[in-house]
Amino acid sequence: MYEFYPYFTNDGSVGLYSEKDNDIYHSTYGALTEAYEKFILPAHFDKFFQKNSEIKILDICFGIGYNSKSFINYYIKNLYNDAIDTNNIYNDIYNAKIDTNNTLSKISACNSENYKNLENFKIYIKAIDTDKILAYLSPFIVCNKKKLPKNYKLPFKNEKIERMLKKTTERKFEFYDGVNLLFLEKICEKYGEIFENQEIACILRDKKYRDYFDPSICRLFKLDKFSRCSYTPIKDFCAFLHNIYYLNVSKRYKKPLKGFKSANFIFDLKIEDARKELVQDDNMYDFIFLDAFTPAKCPALWTVDFFKLLFQHLNADGMILTYSNSAAVRNAFLNAGFFIGKIFNPDMNKFTGTIAVKNKSLIEHELSEYDLGLLKTKAGIFYRDENLTDLNEAIITRHKNEVEKSGLISSSKYIKSFKNNIAE
Numbered sequence: 529m530y531e532f533y534p535y536f537t538n539d540g541s542v543g544l545y546s547e548k549d550n551d552i553y554h555s556t557y558g559a560l561t562e563a564y565e566k567f568i569l570p571a572h573f574d575k576f577f578q579k580n581s582e583i584k585i586l587d588i589c590f591g592i593g594y595n596s597k598s599f600i601n602y603y604i605k606n607l608y609n610d611a612i613d614t615n616n617i618y619n620d621i622y623n624a625k626i627d628t629n630n631t632l633s634k635i636s637a638c639n640s641e642n643y644k645n646l647e648n649f650k651i652y653i654k655a656i657d658t659d660k661i662l663a664y665l666s667p668f669i670v671c672n673k674k675k676l677p678k679n680y681k682l683p684f685k686n687e688k689i690e691r692m693l694k695k696t697t698e699r700k701f702e703f704y705d706g707v708n709l710l711f712l713e714k715i716c717e718k719y720g721e722i723f724e725n726q727e728i729a730c731i732l733r734d735k736k737y738r739d740y741f742d743p744s745i746c747r748l749f750k751l752d753k754f755s756r757c758s759y760t761p762i763k764d765f766c767a768f769l770h771n772i773y774y775l776n777v778s779k780r781y782k783k784p785l786k787g788f789k790s791a792n793f794i795f796d797l798k799i800e801d802a803r804k805e806l807v808q809d810d811n812m813y814d815f816i817f818l819d820a821f822t823p824a825k826c827p828a829l830w831t832v833d834f835f836k837l838l839f840q841h842l843n844a845d846g847m848i849l850t851y852s853n854s855a856a857v858r859n860a861f862l863n864a865g866f867f868i869g870k871i872f873n874p875d876m877n878k879f880t881g882t883i884a885v886k887n888k889s890l891i892e893h894e895l896s897e898y899d900l901g902l903l904k905t906k907a908g909i910f911y912r913d914e915n916l917t918d919l920n921e922a923i924i925t926r927h928k929n930e931v932e933k934s935g936l937i938s939s940s941k942y943i944k945s946f947k948n949n950i951a952e
């Protein structure tokens with residue numbers, strides 16, 4: 529049986545827990561909020577769209593898709609719809625439907641010129657994950673539960689998460705449910721087998737998970753048919769999609785997507801080890817989201833050798849975003865040829881990740897003297913995986929041996945002496 533442990537994070541979006549690794553996939557303060565704050569806002573897509581007419585994004589570790597979905601949600605909500613609305617107002621003014629300086633001054637801030645061509649922008653996202661079941665479940669996941677079920681209790685035992693969930697998170701980001709529908713359409717285009725997968729059917733119809741899935745999207749799947757294992761394979765898949773899309777889904781889903789042209793969005797999901805997939809990929813990307821599990825447990829996607837591979841796939845003005853502040857990760861980026869900077873979260877007033885770039889001028893927050901010093905300690909010894917094929921365990925053992933043999937100062941000694949120097 530597939531291990532699936534969903535729970536509501538503090539902003540009403542569903543996060544996952546892994547019992548096997550005793551680790552969470554998403555922060556308890558909010559899976560959606562985390563995606564926005566760590567990947568979407570620090571990327572400054574608004575600036576990117578002022579200069580470019582297409583974007584290529586690589587989403588490494590797609591999971592249940594918060595980073596890709598948040599990007600599309602942000603694009604439609606904050607850029608696309610605003611631009612379309614603004615253009616419509618301009619057209620109305622031109623056609624003398626409305627005529628007030630007041631309206632003009634209101635919209636001048638939107639800078640319509642820059643976004644005029646947004647309707648024709650091309651979006652390409654390659655998303656990679658080894659876990660097919662999670663990727664298939666991603667469009668069904670509730671991303672913005674307005675009110676949690678009464679007396680909501682964590683569906684599994686974990687005291688740490690229970691404690692964290694007692695806190696509250698301000699809901700800052702609205703999520704359009706239609707974005708999930710769009711991803712269902714995109715995933716189905718390539719992976720029709722999602723309709724035939726028994727594990728997906730079992731999870732979606734299991735009562736204990738009911739709160740975590742969007743019932744309207746689940747209904748499209750005709751789950752009863754699944755449960756009796758007597759469905760007939762869908763012959764005309766496109767017609768089927770057309771039907772579910774246009775006939776069965778309420779306006780609430782479709783309206784916010786307005787004139788967004790689904791054909792301008794290519795979603796290329798790969799169920800594969802990211803190392804293997806990228807060795808054979810010849811795309812260059814503008815943005816890379818790196819959302820692998822913590823380096824200490826799963827270093828395979830944090831090695832200097834993997835970062836060298838990412839270097840080959842990043843455009844000159846591109847940016848890699850990660851949540852990790854680890855010295856070993858930062859040092860690996862530097863050794864792979866990148867410039868690195870920190871991600872600052874103004875609401876939390878703290879640094880919440882690292883960016884890696886080829887163009888140094890894209891860095892807003894440089895590493896401090898303290899951060900740079902830490903890279904020269906044992907904590908800065910990075911993970912290696914020369915052939916890009918080793919298991920996490922082998923990479924961890926190799927790293928442990930290197931740290932043990934190293935003559936570098938330990939990070940604790942360094943931190944102590946740094947603090948003493950400041951105090952003097």
Ligand SMILES: C[S@@+](CC[C@H](N)C(=O)[O-])C[C@H]1O[C@@H](n2cnc3c(N)ncnc32)[C@H](O)[C@@H]1O
Pocket residue numbers: 552553554588589590591592593594595656657658659662800801802803819820821826828829
């Ligand atoms: C922290 S979770 C990512 C969460 C995800 N971004 C989301 O929004 O749900 C890490 C993901 O990495 C995937 N993963 C682990 N090792 C991988 C590998 N070598 N290549 C690709 N994906 C991997 C796991 O299946 C898991 O879904």
